[in-house]
Amino acid sequence: MAPRILTITLNPTVDVAADAPAVQPVRKIRTTNESFDPGGGGVNVSRVLQALGGETLALVLAGGVTGHLLAELLTEAGLPHRAIPIHGRTRMSHTVHDLAAGLEYRFVPEGPALEAGEWQAALAALENEAADWVVGSGSLPPGAPADSTPGRRASPPGVGSASSSIPRARRCGRRSMPGARGRSR
Numbered sequence: 001m002a003p004r005i006l007t008i009t010l011n012p013t014v015d016v017a018a019d020a021p022a023v024q025p026v027r028k029i030r031t032t033n034e035s036f037d038p039g040g041g042g043v044n045v046s047r048v049l050q051a052l053g054g055e056t057l058a059l060v061l062a063g064g065v066t067g068h069l070l071a072e073l074l075t076e077a078g079l080p081h082r083a084i085p086i087h088g089r090t091r092m093s094h095t096v097h098d099l100a101a102g103l104e105y106r107f108v109p110e111g112p113a114l115e116a117g118e119w120q121a122a123l124a125a126l127e128n129e130a131a132d133w134v135v136g137s138g139s140l141p142p143g144a145p146a147d148s149t150p151g152r153r154a155s156p157p158g159v160g161s162a163s164s165s166i167p168r169a170r171r172c173g174r175r176s177m178p179g180a181r182g183r184s185r
Contacts, residue, residue: 003132004055005046010122011111011141012040012060014070014092022100031096038073039093041138043081050079057082059125061141063112064089084125088112088141114143 015038018031038047046058058079062070063086070090074081091109098105126134 002053002055004057004130005049005133005135006057006059006126006129006131007042007046007049007135007137008059008122008126009040009042009138010061010114010119010136010144011139012038012043012062012070012090013108013111014066014073014090015039015095016092017095017097019097019099023096023098023103023105029096036069036073038070038077038079042135043074043079043138045135045137046079046081047077056080057129057131059084059122059129061086061114061118061122062090063087066090066092082125082129084118084121086112086118087115111139111141114141116143119144 014036016034016036018034020029020031023029040060043058043060046056049056056079058074058081060070060074060081060083062068062083067083067086067090071081071083089112091111093109094107096105096107097103
């Protein structure tokens with residue numbers, strides 16, 4: 001049986017991408033070939049794992065209408081996920097490919113501010129899911145504790161760098177692997 005890999009994304013995004021004939025200041029720019037994809041570090045890790053035939057579950061913090069859209073996109077992609085509700089709206093990133101210049105423009109908001117209870121709910125959800133491996137990946141939203149990066153004290157067992165959390169991971173029956181600090185597409 002393949003190991004189950006749990007990912008956690010504290011600051012997921014709905015990635016919106018489109019082509020534009022040319023990007024010009026102060027002009028209304030019509031786009032084509034729009035796409036909407038679920039994104040954020042852990043979500044992207046889960047998407048790759050699933051494409052490679054792995055068993056994965058993506059834990060995401062999601063809120064507002066954009067959080068509902070994120071969950072819908074994850075469902076449409078057939079990606080197993082669990083949305084942890086937050087008060088703020090899930091962010092939306094925008095990527096525009098300027099066809100005339102051959103350039104790509106990326107606009108990535110910082111994301112909604114987390115409340116203390118929301119951060120605690122993420123930790124509780126992480127502790128309540130069975131997994132052989134846990135990957136924490138992606139940017140941190142405003143309000144996330146400063147020590148919540150992989151391998152730090154606030155990380156739950158099984159999340160963090162191999163050197164700092166292997167003993168904790170073994171105690172709780174999980175393996176740990178370094179989280180890839182990534183960004184949205």
